[in-house]
Amino acid sequence: MKKLFHLSALITLFSFIANAQVYNLPNLPFGLADYEPFVDAQTMEIHHDKHHAAYVNNLNKAISGTAMEKISMNDLLMYASFRSATVRNNAGGHYNHSLFWDILAPKEKQGPISSELQKAIDSKFTSIDSLIATINKAASTRFGSGWAWLVVTPQGELAVYSTPNQDNPIMDISAERGIPILGIDVWEHAYYLKYQNKRADYLSGIWNLINWGAVSDKYAAALTDPLLKELEKDNWLAIKDFHKVMAQTFHPAEEKNFAPLRTRSGELYAKAILLKNSTPPTSANNERVQEALTRLEKQCLDIHQLVQKPSKDEEKKNTQLFEMITKAHDIFHEVEGLCHD
Ligand code: MN
Numbered sequence: 001m002k003k004l005f006h007l008s009a010l011i012t013l014f015s016f017i018a019n020a021q022v023y024n025l026p027n028l029p030f031g032l033a034d035y036e037p038f039v040d041a042q043t044m045e046i047h048h049d050k051h052h053a054a055y056v057n058n059l060n061k062a063i064s065g066t067a068m069e070k071i072s073m074n075d076l077l078m079y080a081s082f083r084s085a086t087v088r089n090n091a092g093g094h095y096n097h098s099l100f101w102d103i104l105a106p107k108e109k110q111g112p113i114s115s116e117l118q119k120a121i122d123s124k125f126t127s128i129d130s131l132i133a134t135i136n137k138a139a140s141t142r143f144g145s146g147w148a149w150l151v152v153t154p155q156g157e158l159a160v161y162s163t164p165n166q167d168n169p170i171m172d173i174s175a176e177r178g179i180p181i182l183g184i185d186v187w188e189h190a191y192y193l194k195y196q197n198k199r200a201d202y203l204s205g206i207w208n209l210i211n212w213g214a215v216s217d218k219y220a221a222a223l224t225d226p227l228l229k230e231l232e233k234d235n236w237l238a239i240k241d242f243h244k245v246m247a248q249t250f251h252p253a254e255e256k257n258f259a260p261l262r263t264r265s266g267e268l269y270a271k272a273i274l275l276k277n278s279t280p281p282t283s284a285n286n287e288r289v290q291e292a293l294t295r296l297e298k299q300c301l302d303i304h305q306l307v308q309k310p311s312k313d314e315e316k317k318n319t320q321l322f323e324m325i326t327k328a329h330d331i332f333h334e335v336e337g338l339c340h341d
Contacts, residue, residue: 025056034106038205040194051189055093062086080171092166099183104209111213124158136203138162145187151178152222154232177231181218233339238278242271250329258318265307272300284339292335299328
C-alpha cells in the first residue's frame with residue numbers, strides 16, 4: 001500500500017513536470033525603485049509583474065499541448081506569419097521584454113561599451129549621439145504601440161528599425177530582419193504613469209538606463225549567432241515568392257487538379273526568372289545554386305510552353321505536365337537543400 005502511494009505521488013509529480021510551463025517570467029535584475037527617476041517603481045512593477053507576466057502565461061497557454069511546445073523561441077518568432085495572432089503577440093511580448101530588462105540598469109551598475117561596438121556605431125552612425133537620435137526618431141514616429149530596435153543585420157551590420165505591437169525583426173512578417181541587441185519599448189504601458197502622453201520625454205529619460213555593457217555583450221553574441229544565417233536565407237524573398245506559386249500549382253496537380261497550373265504557368269515562369277535574377281544569401285551564392293536556378297527557369301519555361309500548346313489529348317498533356325512540374329518541384333527542393341548545406 002505504501003509503495004502504491006509512492007508510485008501515485010511519483011506519477012503526480014511527473015505529470016506536473018510534463019505540464020509545467022515552458023516559458024518563465026525572468027526576474028528583474030534590479031529592484032523596482034532602482035530605475036528611478038527615469039522609470040518609476042510602479043511602472044516597473046506593472047510592466048514586469050502584470051504585462052510581461054501576461055505575455056508569458058498567454059504564450060504557455062497557446063502552445064500547451066501543441067507541437068509548438070517543442071520548438072525554440074527563435075523558430076516561434078522566425079515563422080510568425082504561420083502562427084496565430086496569439087502566439088505571434090505573446091512570443092514577441094516575452095522575447096522583447098526579456099531583452100528590455102537585460103539592457104536596462106541604473107547608472108552605477110552599467111558596464112562600458114566594448115571597443116568593437118563603439119567602432120561599429122561610429123562607422124555606421126558617426127557617433128553614439130547620432131545613433132540615439134536615429135533610434136529616438138524611429139521610436140517617436142512609430143504610430144501606436146511598438147518598439148524601436150538596434151539590430152545586427154544578416155550581413156553583420158548595425159541598423160535601426162521599428163516594428164508595431166510586439167513584433168520584432170526576427171519575425172518573417174518584418175520587412176527588415178536582424179537580431180535585436182537593443183530595444184526601446186514605446187507602448188504607453190512603459191511610460192504613461194510618469195510621462196503620460198509625452199513619449200519624447202520618456203525617450204530622453206530612458207537613455208540614462210541603457211547599459212551599453214549589456215548591449216555590447218549582445219552585439220558580440222549576435223555576430224556569431226547561427227540565427228543570422230537563418231535570417232539571411234529566410235529573407236531571400238524571391239524564393240519565397242516562387243515557392244508560393246509552386247505550392248499553389250504543384251499540390252493541386254498532385255491531386256489531379258491541373259487548373260491552377262494551366263492558368264498560372266506564365267506566372268510560375270515569371271517567378272522563376274525573378275528568382276534566377278535575384279541575389280541568393282551570401283552563404284548560398286555559388287555555382288551549384290546558380291546552375292540549379294538556370295535549370296529551374298528552363299523547366300518552368302517548358303511547362304509554360306506545353307500549357308500553351310494546343311493538344312487533342314488533354315489527359316496525355318496532364319500526365320506530361322505532372323511529370324514536368326514534379327521535376328521543377330524537385331529542382332526547387334535541390335536549391336533549398338543547397339542553401340542548407
Ligand atoms: Mn512593454
